[in-house]
Amino acid sequence: MSSTAAAGAIDHHHDPTTTTGIPNKKLLMWAFLASDCMFFGCLISTHLIYRLHPPPGTLPAKQVFSIELTSFSTFILLMSSLMMALAVNAIQKGNLKSLRWSLLTTIFFGCIFLGCQVYEFRNFVFEKHLTITNSILGTTFFTLTGTHGLHVLIGVIWLTGMLIYSFTGRLGEKDAIDVEMMGLYWHFVDIVWIVIFTAVYLLEYL
């Protein structure tokens, strides 16, 4: 409660007001991520199942993908996780300046990833002629990676909100749990991308 915030240094790893000592928000996020695993699990399974049954005349995925671009955006997304970790660390130490820079970089990297995805989608549709309607590969590919992109977009909007709040004074050291919770989400979205990158892209090059 509020009285604990006033008394000296804040313990960011233990919340005395809860039974287990784990902050409620952290537990909520972990449970949500368990649920989100099932969402992505179903989408990835759908893609992998349909991958085994390509109808005749389907364009091979290898001819569509540009593994260089995707590897680059994957690397950028992984680096954004590093910056996110630094942001959590910064707010736990009460270092707002460092928090802002870390958040900004995370947002920037997230946007680069999204930009790459937009470029990739346009490239696939207009040059490789793979659309969401014209083949089963297009259907599962765009739905799966699009859902992931939506997660990144939500993350970027959330991070931007935090960046703004860090200037208006609504986000301070006492709110470290909010940033940590966001960090869990962000790292999860990254991990899911690693799975997607492997199962959707790299698998085609085996």
Next chain:
Amino acid sequence: MEALAKSDFLAKEEHPTKPFVLWRPTAKTGLMSWLTTVDHKRIGFLYGASGLFFFIFGGIEALLIRIQLAVPNNTFLTSAQYNEMFTMHGTTMIFLVVMPIGAAFFNFIMPLQIGARDVAFPRLNAFSFWTFAVGAIILNVGWFMKDGAPDAGWFGYAPLTTRTFSPTHAIDMWVMGLQLLGVASIAAALNFIVTIINLRAPGMTMMRLPVFTWMTLFTSFLIILSFPAITIALVEIMMDRLFGTNFFEVSSGGLPILWQHLFWIFGHPEVYILILPAMGIISEILPTFSRKPLFGYPVVVFSGASIGFLGFGVWSHHMFTTGMGTAATAAFALMTMAIAVPTGVKIFNWIGTLWGGHLTMRTPMMFAIGFLWMFMIGGLSGIMHAAAPADAQQHGSYFVVAHFHYVLIGGSLFALFAGIHYWFPLMFGRRVSEFWGKVSFWVIFVGFNVTFFPMHFLGLEGMPRRTFTYDKNMGWETGNLWATVGACVLGIGVAIYFATMIYTYYKGERTHKDPWDARTLEWSLPNPPPEYNFQAIPTIHARDSWWYQKRHMAEVAKETADQIKADEAHGGIHMPFQSIYPFLASVGILVGAIGVSIIDPANPNVYHGFWGPKIAITILGGLIMFVSVVLWSLEGNEGYHIHLNEDGSVKGEDAHGGYASHGH
């Protein structure tokens, strides 16, 4: 709930001292108090009232189905109307009746059982309810439109649900409605999980939790892990319908069987989502009226866990006739038989609880014993389905209908009715008439068996499900006529039940605290419980903690006094502020859902035409939701403190500007 609204224990209208750009609703009575409430008891009441409201709808649909099937070649309903009836009967009873009434108990009872003052995220809890309401509206709005209600079955098998075979908006509404119900259920379940793990009173270890709370926890885990599967299936069918993708389009390589897998990966855990709360309720009622602790508490808890766990590995027994191959069929048959083991263990533990107890045959107990018996019949026919060769005969027949009505009515609904009876005195401070309660039980019991027992025989004689009529020479007339007569009796029984409840709500005899001499913590509260629940957070010493408290009055009185002092030293009892934003966010979702599922696309000739009223309304809804969520976050999770007199009435309160970083 008026009883609650008029309670002396309700905090008076409070005035936040801090001037705030954001509007803080403060109403404690009237419409606004309900729209902005974050009180788990009020939200529980809203869930229960909605569930019972839709129960009337689902019941009428069932009666219309039975009237149509009463005699051969009946023309009471057209085949199209019949399709709407059985689709909406199933969808309504599962998602809008049994689940919300279960959620009503999760909300109302569970926090009281663990000694909490609210759930972990009160505003998220309100959002769950309002989103549930939006989903219910979207599902049912088709009745008032020319497209009609959804008519592709509660299972919505592709490709029947694709645009080719169901071109109207009816299926769009079904898809959208179920997605929203999924969002609502997942949000609520996350909240319950955090609440049970993190908001237990001191001394309330996991192995001291009341069994109903345990079952709430397991059900919540099932919800968060199984609903994503149906959500993704629904997203895929929605993409097919709105954007012309190929998920279930066979000509482009889509596999409609995928729908069945995704649906039943959700659908089978869903069965346990419906029955585990019922098992929890039974595990509270039997010990109370046997005047014995629950027999084999740890075993009951762990068999609940194993049912939940195994529940994820049996979905394909709904698909034995789809030709999965012998290995898969054998594996799923074995798993399905295995899941009967923990269920049987529970039944024996309940019998063990009754054994040698001083049974008091009150109405909740009647329903609970009715549950035991009827659920067992449903369970036994379930084991028959587990044998794949037998199932091949029973699949799609009325035998299956008989089976799942025995587990859903004889199981879930009997237990929910028992629970309503059992907790009614706690919720409203009034006691239900034993005479009318027992009359309703016997009429329901007889009506239920007369309706559904003949269906076993009808099914084995080959009567198929989901067909709107049958010929005279099939030998199905007698069974069907009996079933229809039984359904009318069942309807009368339910009507007596509700009439009794409504009468009791307004005019029933007032009752004292703990009228059943019960065992668990919720009964330590005055009825109806005050807004802040516990005057002092209790310290828990034993599994049946209220039973223990009743026998250690002096010790408990001292602890309570100490706790009240400690609370005052910390500034009083913390209460969360009310908020309108969860409601507004759900309104945004409603607008967006109308845009997605009901409004016609811009160009009627090209169904994927983009700009137009459809997109505009969808974006508008999204914006309302987004702005509400932003305001929700800006508003912050602040609260105020209340101070109590010794009798528990509210002495005074003060708003605090402090920003609670954790907890509320």
